[in-house]
Amino acid sequence: MATTHVFIVDTKTFIIHLEYLFAGTGAGDKIVDFNNCITTDLPHTTENNLVSMIADSQRIRKDDFVIFYLQQNSRQCVYEGKFYGIFKAKENLSFLDNNNQLQYLKNELVKSLTFRTLLEPYQVFPKGVTEWEALDEIKLIQSPNQMLWSLIYRKLKGNRGNTMITIYESERLFKLLRDKNSRRTLNSNRFTYDIDTQEIIVNHQRNNYAGRKEAINIFPRLENKYINYRAFESHLQAYIVQNIGRGINQTLDACLLGNLPIEWLGNEVSCGVGMQRIDVACSLVKDSSRIISAIELKAVEANPNNINQLQRYVDWLEQYYIPNRISDIQPVLVSKKIHDKSLTYYKDIIDSFNTFNTRNHKCVPLKYIEYELANHVLVFCEVQY
Secondary structure, eight states, X not given: OOOEEEEEEOHHHHHHHHHXXXXXXXXXXXXXXXXXXXXXXXXXXXXXXXXXXXXXXXXXXXXXXXXXXXXXXXXXXXXXXXEEEEEEXXXXXXXXXXXXXXXTTHHHHTSOOOEEEEEEESSOOSBOEEHIIIIIOOTTOSSGGGSOHHHHHHHHHOOOSEEEEOHHHHHHHHHHXXXXXXXXXXXXXXXXXXXXXXXXXXXXXXXXOOOOOBOOOOHHHHHHHHHTTOOOXXXXXXXXXXXXXXXXXXXHHHHXXXXXXXXEEEEEEEOSSSSOEEEEEEEEEETTEEEEEEEEEEEEEOOTXXXXXXXXXXXXXXXXXXXXXXXXXXXXXXXXXXXXXXSHHHHHHHHHHHHHHHHTTTSOOOEEEEEEEETTEEEEEEEOO
């Protein structure tokens, strides 16, 4: 299986995305000045916003699915948003094409798209599924947990140009696309968009993507913040999402995955209409069963209150995720190493874990992972308690 990523586009950018087969996100006129660099001149909030976008872009793996969501534009007779697809990611991870005069297709897009992913066709359907059909129509919905909550939450909260959806949400959205098009796909690898018919059509002109493809590396910046006791939780999330399951950091894979294969990967997974979000989530395959890991990240040492956040994740997964994709829930806490484990404070933390496990007996016991910086590498270690 694979993760499906939904990219937000408008009528102008959608045409360019289709003709050059790429997807992307950007942050206005912002420039990333901390890639492969230890410092930045950006304000803290701006940097964190860009790092969150980097995390979204680095969750993409080769052969993941991509859907475009075309935003409403009444002036061009697009009276409601529509979902179009299906495409696949051509490579692992997104690359950086920074916001300057050399950014590829910036004039044509009339905006900066800094984080980009090359695509190839999978099953490309001409007609899009309307927002009403995907999110509001309930004729075939047997229970509220079957609705496309990832996209509903995205609509409520906004400000995210690349949102992942779960496997069962993907299956529903793909079926809607197949049904809307009577299973007819476009037999081509060159596309454009007809604004009059509001359909993807075959493009008889060949356009090859020829932009810059700079690899993204936020570890030097993360390391600098770690050493100087600065907050780096968003950087930690981006690092983990980028490297998990790729054999880059063996301690990371061993602790978080148990070296099991990933069938789905998400970050900032919304689990309610409020601001609750699972930092990192992944579905793992173990023999004939599945494990859904809900991972809470901390840039500081653990404390007894961390279980409150994990409890919210478990409650949401039990009600919304598990009925659609039967899995064992694995709560995970990842935090900075506590060197002195003889402290009463540490005992309080472990007591909170045991209380959590007793309360959530249907879950796999909470996994506690610590990390530290050693020889310019983040080293992860599971703590047995």
